[in-house]
Amino acid sequence: MFEFCAKMYCLSFVVLVKACIESVDALCASLRILDEGKTWLAVEKKSGMSMHGPKSILRVLPKESQYRLVHRLDDGTSGILVLAKNRKGARALSEAFSERRARKLYIGLTASVPAKKQCIIRGNMIKARRASWKLDRKCTQGGNCACTEMRFRGLGQREKEENSNFPTSVARRLLIALPYTGRSHQIRVAAKAMGASLLGDKLYGGLQADRLYLHAAALQIQLSHDHDINIICKPSSGSAFSSSRFQSAWSAIDFPSLLSAPTSVICCEHPALRPQISIIKDAIAAKAKEEALFSSTTYDDDHGGLDLR
DSSP states (O other): OHHHHHHHHHHHHHHHHHHHHHHHHHHHHHOEEEEEOSSEEEEEEOTTOOSSSTTSHHHHSOTTOOOEESSOOOTTOEEEEEEESSHHHHHHHHHHHHTTOEEEEEEEEESSOOSOSEEEEEEEEEEOSTTOEEEOSOOOTTSOEEEEEEEEEEOOSOOOOOSOSSOGGGOOEEEEEEESSOOTTHHHHHHHHTTOOBTTOGGGTOOOOSSOOEEEEEEEEOOSSSOOEEEEOOOOOOTTTTSHHHHHHHHTOOHHHHHHSOOOOOSOOOGGGHHHHHHHHHHHHHHHHHHOOOSOOEEETTTTEEEOO
């Protein structure tokens, strides 16, 4: 009896290990390399892939590699993830992020109509229940201040669908988010503050979907030791991301213009942002005068942001 139990235990263990290996192999095979430099590697992270644990990005890469994480994406978020190949690359990339030489653009989908089509959400990120965060209207000294520029666009006429587990027609708006800071759940919390929680974001009241509809779509990083990073990545999973409505909206996004425009965050009071505020103001004023980008600006107390109407 003891021998039989021992054999069954060993067999179960072997089956479990085999399943884990196959799962990791599948994750590794699913990693798509987007671009590569001497000291960095850019891959497409899939929705549902963790940044930590046995199935994390680093675990599925070859063991002999020295890849290091320099920034993170939520488990449900897909898109561009840059890894450093060595310490030199990690140091350079970390400095680029801290010195604001990295420009990021995210896209998302929501089933709600936002309070405003375009605004900046800013405030301190405060821990809440169930591993969630909430947004305070103020950016105080020593606080966890977050600033995000939000733009919402319509998705056009809804499609007729048959035999679909998730009706893609529930998506009503495309979100284009330009985060100026890199806080946990920053864009998801900002979307909720606008009354437009993302599809699939159960934690922040989003409508149930086949995935979290948030994708890191574009990334620009200026590097001194290596060639600059300039990547655009289209989402490859999610039925709503595969719809013709989204495809049309994606084609209309002017990525170079959005990423090259001067950062509009002039209302942040966080000390880490103060040295750049005057530069940003001058850049915005010059661009507004030359191209008449902004007809008027008013502070929006309801959402703690700057309304760029």
